[in-house]
Amino acid sequence: MGKGRQLLLEHINAPGINTFEGYRQHNGYKALEKSLKMNPTDIIEEVKKSGLRGRGGAGFPTGMKWSFLARPEGVPRYIVCNADESEPGTFKDRYLMEHIPHLLIEGMIISSFALGTRTSYIYIRGELMYVYHILEKAIDEAYKAGLLGENILGSGYSLDLYMHIGAGAYICGEETGLIESLEGKRGNPRIKPPFPAVKGVWDCPTVVNNVETLAAVVPIINMGGDEYAKIGIGKSTGTKLISAGGHINKPGVYEIEMGVPVEEFIYSDAYCGGIRNGKKMKAVVAGGSSVPILPADKILKTPKGEPRLMSYESLSEGGFVEGTMLGSGGFIVMDEDTSVVKNLWNFTRFYHHESCGQCSPCREGTGWMEKILHRLLEGHGKMSDVDLLWEIQSKIDGRTICPLGDAAAWPVASAIRHFRSEFEDLVKNPEKATRDVKHYYRVNNLAEA
Numbered sequence: 009m010g011k012g013r014q015l016l017l018e019h020i021n022a023p024g025i026n027t028f029e030g031y032r033q034h035n036g037y038k039a040l041e042k043s044l045k046m047n048p049t050d051i052i053e054e055v056k057k058s059g060l061r062g063r064g065g066a067g068f069p070t071g072m073k074w075s076f077l078a079r080p081e082g083v084p085r086y087i088v089c090n091a092d093e094s095e096p097g098t099f100k101d102r103y104l105m106e107h108i109p110h111l112l113i114e115g116m117i118i119s120s121f122a123l124g125t126r127t128s129y130i131y132i133r134g135e136l137m138y139v140y141h142i143l144e145k146a147i148d149e150a151y152k153a154g155l156l157g158e159n160i161l162g163s164g165y166s167l168d169l170y171m172h173i174g175a176g177a178y179i180c181g182e183e184t185g186l187i188e189s190l191e192g193k194r195g196n197p198r199i200k201p202p203f204p205a206v207k208g209v210w211d212c213p214t215v216v217n218n219v220e221t222l223a224a225v226v227p228i229i230n231m232g233g234d235e236y237a238k239i240g241i242g243k244s245t246g247t248k249l250i251s252a253g254g255h256i257n258k259p260g261v262y263e264i265e266m267g268v269p270v271e272e273f274i275y276s277d278a279y280c281g282g283i284r285n286g287k288k289m290k291a292v293v294a295g296g297s298s299v300p301i302l303p304a305d306k307i308l309k310t311p312k313g314e315p316r317l318m319s320y321e322s323l324s325e326g327g328f329v330e331g332t333m334l335g336s337g338g339f340i341v342m343d344e345d346t347s348v349v350k351n352l353w354n355f356t357r358f359y360h361h362e363s364c365g366q367c368s369p370c371r372e373g374t375g376w377m378e379k380i381l382h383r384l385l386e387g388h389g390k391m392s393d394v395d396l397l398w399e400i401q402s403k404i405d406g407r408t409i410c411p412l413g414d415a416a417a418w419p420v421a422s423a424i425r426h427f428r429s430e431f432e433d434l435v436k437n438p439e440k441a442t443r444d445v446k447h448y449y450r451v452n453n454l455a456e457a
């Protein structure tokens with residue numbers, strides 16, 4: 009849960025909230041009833057007024073994205089809910105779908121009505137089969153209640169909602185990779201432009217939105233866009249789900265009002281409850297594995313010495329040299345005993361494994377970085393390896409078809425920027441090398457990098 013306004017998780021502990029009846033008892037589908045009496049363009053206006061920004065990672069304004077959707081005569085449009093959620097450290101969408109599936113379904117019906125789609129999809133990560141079954145049951149209940157299918161609640165509007173299961177590839181969370189996969193192909197990202205708003209699913213105009221983004225449309229309609237915009241701070245309006253993990257006392261999913269001080273989020277009992285075993289905090293990865301890692305002093309204070317807040321603007325203050333990003337809200341806290349290099353190897357190994365292979369800098373560079381980190385951790389590193397790592401990441405950043413390349417480069421750049429001495433220490437004192445990396449490859453029956 010958390011403290012402050014709870015717009016998404018308010019009824020998370022209500023018995024039966026995962027069923028249609030339980031959801032109904034807590035104002036469920038009231039926003040849909042209200043929406044169906046509204047003009048679809050007014051719904052888009054409310055979302056614009058709310059200031060809602062996409063919760064999938066990039067924080068793009070949702071109302072603006074919706075208004076870009078092309079509307080050629082006689083061509084179908086689609087909404088796809090991105091429920092792939094494979095970003096390491098991020099588990100908020102899964103939590104929401106597992107416990108309040110109807111909130112997502114209600115948000116999807118309202119959004120589909122606003123954008124005039126007749127068919128919408130939920131693309132769900134393949135490993136989440138149990139969540140798939142929960143959603144499947146909820147969709148069945150919605151059809152039986154006349155909230156999906158023909159002539160929803162007598163409004164004349166009809167919508168079919170389908171689920172599509174991915175095969176468990178991180179790259180299928182990237183919106184164009186997702187669209188390729190939905191079409192039955194290998195999930196290779198497309199070159200943009202054209203953007204999905206013009207050419208998406210089957211070359212038709214498509215909006216891809218994150219689970220939390222679509223769920224947030226429900227409270228926005230219930231309370232009105234202006235009221236929603238009053239919550240939060242600056243251009244970070246409303247509430248945000250944060251999946252907090254790592255060396256904290258109370259890992260879990262928290263709904264925060266945007267603008268909570270980072271220090272309060274980490275140390276207050278209402279949220280993470282401080283660092284485990286009385287240890288000191290060393291570093292934080294604030295928005296899923298793709299965002300720059302920050303040392304304790306920099307995550308708590310902005311470059312101006314002000315308290316850092318949980319908002320898009322405050323976390324990015326100082327750019328990539330001093331700041332980071334809110335990203336997908338996967339908040340990973342590391343204590344003083346953590347090896348930043350080992351953590352980085354773990355992330356880099358992931359990106360190497362998940363690279364689709366279309367672009368040489370990403371395909372080759374992620375592998376080279378994994379290899380160098382591997383040898384540093386095995387005690388065979390050279391001083392020049394640190395500069396080599398820096399050089400490789402800089403040749404990936406901004407030179408690829410999709411942002412997976414950037415996502416692989418930024419953690420490397422930030423770890424070297426803030427923790428260079430840890431890399432060098434492994435070279436100067438090879439006896440400190442962890443030497444358990446080989447073990448990882450062996451027990452998982454993988455070829456070593």
Ligand SMILES: Cc1cc2nc3c(=O)[nH]c(=O)nc-3n(C[C@H](O)[C@H](O)[C@H](O)COP(=O)(O)O)c2cc1C
Binds near residue numbers: 064066068182
């Ligand atoms: C490699 C990669 C993986 C991504 N994975 C996800 C994901 O699992 N879920 C998600 O919502 N967005 C993910 N995104 C972002 C999507 O491309 C897209 O921006 C997002 O779904 C848009 O939704 P929003 O506007 O509601 O945030 C990913 C992006 C990249 C580059």
Ligand code: SF4
Binds near residue numbers: 366368370371411
């Ligand atoms: S950046 Fe990587 S994942 Fe993205 S298209 Fe290129 S090779 Fe594929």
